[in-house]
Amino acid sequence: MVAASGPALGVTPDGHGDWRTFIEAPATRDLSPTGVVSTSGNVRNATALTTADDTDSITLSYAEGGPAPVIVLDYGKNVGGTTSFDVVSKSGLPTLRSSYSETLKNLSETGDYTNQFSPTTLRYDTFPVTRVGTIQGSGIQGAERYQMITLLTPGSVTLSRVRIHFTGELGTADTLRGHFLSSDDTLNRAWYASVYTVNLNQMMPGGSNGPLHLLLDGAKRDRSVWSGDILASGPTVYAALDPVYVRDSIQLLGEHPATVADYLLPAVGTSAVPGPMPGVCQPNVETPACMTFSMSYSTVFVPVLADYVRYTGDMTFAAEQWANVVRVLAWTGQQRDAKGLITTTSTNGKDWKVDDHTGEATWNNLIYYAALTDGAELASALGRDAAASAWRTQAAALRTAINTHLWNPTTGVYDISDSSNGAIAQDANTFAALTGVADPVRSTQILGVLDKRLQHARGHLAYAEPAPAGEGQQLSTMMSGWEVMADLDAGRTTAALDLIRREWGYMLRQDPGGTTWENIPMTGDLDGAHSAAHSWGSLPAAALSRYVLGIRPTTPGFDTFVVAPQPGDLSWAAGDVPTPYGPVSINWSQGAGCRYTVDVTVPPGTTATVSIPGGKTISGVTPGDHRYMGQPAC
Known part of the structure; x- marks a missing residue:
């Protein structure tokens, strides 16, 4: 053998x-630029910053009334960390500005986005250069391939080196716990781009997060722990990385039980009584702040925990989180109406797109169904048979209610909600297949409808055209990732691989390359407000390991x-x-x-x-x- x-x-x-x-992933943490994209103004010896010779140097000079010197550097891939500059000489009173962008198109003097969740909120650093020596950036810039350096005030600065110190986990050949290789290089690249995207979103212990290893949503934005995002990024962690990042993120969320699930309110509550869980924790402040987001992002706490236990067998941690499982399932169950479906309001109905869905929203009910079945699985593993039986009974009743009231026999798919009928939505139908609310025959049917009606040159749309009023059209990397999972689970392997090749293949061919995006806009061009290294787009690694x-x-x-x-x-x-x-x-x-x-x-x-x-x-x-x-x- x-x-x-x-x-x-x-x-x-x-x-x-x-x-x-x-x-x-880069081989080392201290990274130098690999190339110079452009210069303007008085920039001497620009390529010095791309060499390993620290005795070589670049000089930027700014004369009163003249053009400002500008150099744009390329690090060869999307990286993230803290920036430093080695100043060997200066004259006058120069002020240096360094700005950062994931893509060249979105690079400006102020970077590519203002991040409200970052400690500085800015995508640039400004330094009055008062002495020679090393200047350190103000904080972590989580994702950047391009760096623009300029002077804002007259004077000159000579630099021997500019570097980025990589602050995520390095997923190298020596540290990766899993790997994948196949006869298709696009699938291979998608697997490793997915893993590297999660690397960029792994917040190592230290600083504001203390001893916790945290799994963030986006390396640039929001740099926060989102429950719904971990549902998608956690599987890639289990395929190749250390699951402590999922455990500690769950722990952080679990330490902040809430009373209401309304949009971005401080999570304040007690685990002793029924109540929701936070949807997001912001570690980038002195005291991590956890907030509620929506009913669905509260309920998803249970599937996130269940998947962690499924892949790690960490029953001690499952027992520690048991009270949170009980309280959130009890509270969500209190939101059921006379039909047996949970209903959301204008204050707690946000979904993963940050759209409001009030009433009997199909996706929200499917998340609740997954929470009940996963909760029952956890209960059985912990020997809590009465809870397991009760939750399975509730799940069966909910499944019947969803199929009775939210299935549309005319379109052959599930509706968005009781009040939004006739549209074909990727999220509702993908999760109906994934969770088993749709039986195998119906799952195959609805996945076939999605494959036909959501087709786009760059992947699958979030809605069949025309998109329903009030719903923003896009290609969602998270929902397409879940559709890949659903296709594979239904035995539609060729359809799943084709979707990875088109949607992730497109991202890999675009700037910055090597990472998975938050979404693909209809223009095909990623704007500066959206992340080019978003962990919820990393599902291909998990899908390929679990099914291929x-x-x-x-x-x-x-x-x-x-x-x-x-x-x-x-x-x-x-x-x-x-x-x-x-x-x-x-x-x-x-x-x-x-x-x-x-x-x-x-x-x-x-x-x-x-x-x-x-x-x-x-x-x-x-x-x-x-x-x-x-x-x-x-």
Whole structure:
């Protein structure tokens, strides 16, 4: 048996290639510019900042009445951290300004956006240069590929070095816990771009977050812990990174129970009585501030916790958070109407798009259904059988109510809400399939409708055209990521891979490259207000590991798990998926006569069920290296 390679080996055993070539993270923390985009005014020896020779230098000079010197630097990829400047000489009273942007198009003297969640709120630093030595930027600029340096007042400054100190986690070949490689380079790039995007959003301990490892929403904006975003970024953490970032983020949210779920109010409450959970915690202040956001972003606390426990087996933490699970499910259940559906108001009805949906909103009810079923799973794992039974009963009643009142037989999809009928929405229907509210036949039907009606050259739309009144049209990287998951879960592998190739392939071909966006605007151009490194757009890494590699836990913490590769139109794939027991390694390929070979390594202490594409399923697979040969599949 030839086992699939582990991360330290790099090259797949049959010589398919080296996964390390796709890694996006920089190799070191101290980063220098890789190129000069442009200069204007009096800038001497501009390329000195791109060399490793600290004895070389660049001089910017600004004469009274003359043009200001400007240099635009390129770091070669989207990076993030603190900026420093080594000043070797100066004359006059120069004031240096450094501004930052993820894309060249949005770069200006004040950067690309004013971030209200940042300690300084600004995307630029301004320094009166009063001495030689090192000047340090005021704080973390979470994502930037381009840097503009200019002088605002007359004088001259000579710099020997400009650098960015990378402050996220470095997902290098030595630190990644999982990896992926396949016969499709676009999918490979999407996997590693997804992981690197999460790297940029990993806030390491220290500073305002104290000992906590936090998982942020956007590296540039908002640099905050959002519950709904973790639902999408957490799966990528489990595919390759340290799950402590999810645990600590849940802990931060769990420490701030609320009384109401209204939009951006301070979270104040007690876990002893029913109530909502915060939707967002802002760690970038002296005392982290947690706020409510909406009913859905309160309820999603339970699925986020359940997924963490599913992939880590951390039952101690699940027990610590049990009171929060009970209180939020009890409070959300109190919002049900006579039909058995939860209803939202103009103050607590915000969704992931920050749109208001009042009444019986389908997506909100699907999140509540997921919370009930996931809560029941947690309860069973903790031995709280009465709670598990009660929540399963409530979930069954809710499922019936959703299918009775929110299904539209005319369109063949679920409506947006009881008052918004006839439109085709990606979020409501994707989650109906994902959560199992739609049965397998209906799931296949609605996913087919989405595939047909949401088609766009750059991916899938949030709504079939024309978009309903009051709803902003876009291509949502988070919802398309969930649609990829739903397609794969329904066995629509080719459709899922095609969506990744189009939507994530488009982002990878655009500036800044190598990261996943918050969304794709209808123009195709990312504006400065939106993030080019948004963690909720990272779902392809999780999807490819869970379904193309096919490795998913069936009991908390991978005591038991499945290995069920879904090839789609791929000829081979290999990789590792981390577990608490060590990595599960797999290498599958399609040989002559469409016959699949699957090599899998099962770690000690676990038991696997292995399904061969187009072939048999083997239960009770014990630790060790195994090779399985399938029957001809075509």
